[in-house]
Amino acid sequence: MSSIKEIIKREPFEKFRGKPEVDPTKCIGCAACANACPPQAIIARDEDGFRIIEFSFGRCIFCGRCEESCPTGAVKLSSNYLLATTTKDDLKLVMKFRLAKCRKCGRLFATERQIEHAISEVEKAGYTNIEDLREAQYYCPECRAKLFAERVLLSLKFFRGEV
C-alpha cells in the first residue's frame, strides 16, 4: 500500500514519452511540427503580422513526431505525465513570432527567425556570398524566383554581348 504522494512521485520507464517541452527561444516558427502532428494538437496560423504556434496538450497523443520534425531541436518530449488539470486552458502553449515582409511585394511570408535559420544553414554548408544570399532570402518565394530569372536573363544578354 502506498499514499497518493508516493505514487505520483514514481518515475516512468526509460524512453517514456511525456509532455512535449518546448524551448520558445530555440523555436523558429516554421510550423514543421504542426504539419507532422497527427491529431492537429499543434496549430499554426498567421495573424496581424505574427505567426502563432499553439500547442494543446489536451489533444496530444505523445507520438513524438514534433520532436522528430523540429529542425532546431526546440521540442523535446519530457517524462512529465502529471498533466491533470481542472480547466482545458491550462493545457495550452501559445507562441508568437514576428513575420518578415517581402522586400519587393511586401507580402508577409515567413518568420524572421526562419529566414535567419535558413541563412545560417546555407552558411554552414560553405556558401560565402552571404550578403547576396541575405538579400534573396528576404524576398518571398515568388519574387525570389523572378529575381533569379531576371539575373539569368541579364547574364545571358551579357554573354551574347547585348548589354
Place this chain on the structure above:
Amino acid sequence: MMAKLKIFKMNTGSCNGCDIEILDALLSPRFKLKKYEIEIVEKPEEADLIILSGPITLKMRKFVAEIKKKANGKKIIAVGSCGVEGGIWFDSFATYGGIDKMLDVDVFIPGCPVKPEAVIYGIAIALGLESPRIKRVEYQEP
C-alpha cells in the same frame, strides 16, 4: 482509517487503452491506496466520482445524456486525449467530440493512454488533495 471511494466508470467510445490503465490504477495491488478503499459501482447515482474515457461516439451520446441527468453535482473526470479534446478522432465522422462537449467536466487527465499514476493524480485533484501543476504558457518574440 479507510475511506470508501465509489467510482463509476464508463467507456464512451475509447479504444480500451485508457480503460486498461484506469482499471490498473483502481484495482491492481501496485496502486493500492493507504487511505482509500476503491469500489467500482454499477450505477452513476451511487458513485462519488464518475470517470469517463474516450471521445463521445455518436452511438454513446444517449448514454452520456443519461449520465448528465443522474450525475447532479458529482465530480466528473475525463480521461485520455480523446476524453479531453477528441484526441486523434477530433474530426472523425463517428465521434461527437470530447466529454466536455456534453458534460461539465471537473478534471481533465490528458495522456494517450494515461499512466495509472496520472489517473491517481487526477482523482487526487478531484478530491482536493492535490493541485494542478500545469499552467498556460504564452511567449512572444522580443
